[in-house]
Amino acid sequence: MLAHLNTNGSARSRLLDARTLRQMQKPALGADSLGGLASGPRMTLGFFEQDRNGRRILGHGGDLTAFHAHLQIYPDDGTGVFVS
Numbered sequence: 001m002l003a004h005l006n007t008n009g010s011a012r013s014r015l016l017d018a019r020t021l022r023q024m025q026k027p028a029l030g031a032d033s034l035g036g037l038a039s040g041p042r043m044t045l046g047f048f049e050q051d052r053n054g055r056r057i058l059g060h061g062g063d064l065t066a067f068h069a070h071l072q073i074y075p076d077d078g079t080g081v082f083v084s
Contacts, residue, residue: 001080004058004073025058025075047073 061070
């Protein structure tokens with residue numbers, strides 16, 4: 001999460017460069033591939049993209065038999081939530 005939010009640090013302190021970050025957070029498929037479905041939630045590289053109350057959210061969750069984890073990144077707000 002921190003690697004995806006570290007956009008204001010110096011180039012030397014970033015784990016991901018700006019171009020890589022844009023590519024990872026951009027929806028993988030557009031309207032040309034998805035048609036009308038492109039207006040709904042889509043996948044980026046490893047995240048589900050959502051819009052809730054006008055805020056863009058990138059997230060992904062997962063479960064095992066007795067375990068759940070969920071990550072939500074709010075890239076435009078510079079914050080995120082991780083629950084495990």
